[in-house]
Amino acid sequence: MIKLVNILVRDDDYTHEEFVERWRGSHADLARELPGLVKYATSVPTDPERSEYDGIVELSFEDMAALKAAFDSEVGRRVNADAAEFIDMERGPTLYVEETVHLDRS
Numbered sequence: 001m002i003k004l005v006n007i008l009v010r011d012d013d014y015t016h017e018e019f020v021e022r023w024r025g026s027h028a029d030l031a032r033e034l035p036g037l038v039k040y041a042t043s044v045p046t047d048p049e050r051s052e053y054d055g056i057v058e059l060s061f062e063d064m065a066a067l068k069a070a071f072d073s074e075v076g077r078r079v080n081a082d083a084a085e086f087i088d089m090e091r092g093p094t095l096y097v098e099e100t101v102h103l104d105r106s
Contacts (some may be wrong), residue, residue: 001038002067003099004059009052009091010056016048016084022086023055030082033075034059053092057073 010019024042032040039060045051061067070076083089 001099002061003065003097004057004061004067005095006057006099007053007092007094008055008057009088010054011086011088014086016054019054019086020044023057027079027082027086030075031059031079032034034070034072035075036070037062038062064096 008023010016014022028040028042031037034040037059039058041058043058044058045053045055048054059067061070071080
C-alpha cells in the first residue's frame with residue numbers, strides 16, 4: 001500500500017473554519033472519485049491557533065502506479081485544480097510513504 005500524505009496550509013483568503021468546511025465538503029466529494037483510491041482520511045488540529053498547519057490528508061492506493069494514474073486522470077486534474085483554490089500548495093510538505101501497520105484496534 002502506498003500512501004500520499006499532505007500536510008496542508010490554507011490559502012490566506014480563508015479562515016481555518018472556512019478551509020475545513022471546503023476541504024471536508026465539496027473537495028472531499030470530488031476527491032472520493034479518484035480512480036484506484038483505497039482509503040481517504042483527513043485530520044485537523046484540535047487547537048488550530050497553536051498549529052502551523054490546517055490539516056493532514058492521507059490518500060492510499062495499491063501501488064505508486066495507481067497513485068500516478070489517479071492524478072493523471074481527469075478527476076485527478078480537477079482535484080488538484082480545486083485544491084489550489086483554497087490550499088497554499090507550496091507551504092506544506094508532501095510525502096509518499098509505504099505504510100506498515102503494527103496495530104489496528106479500530
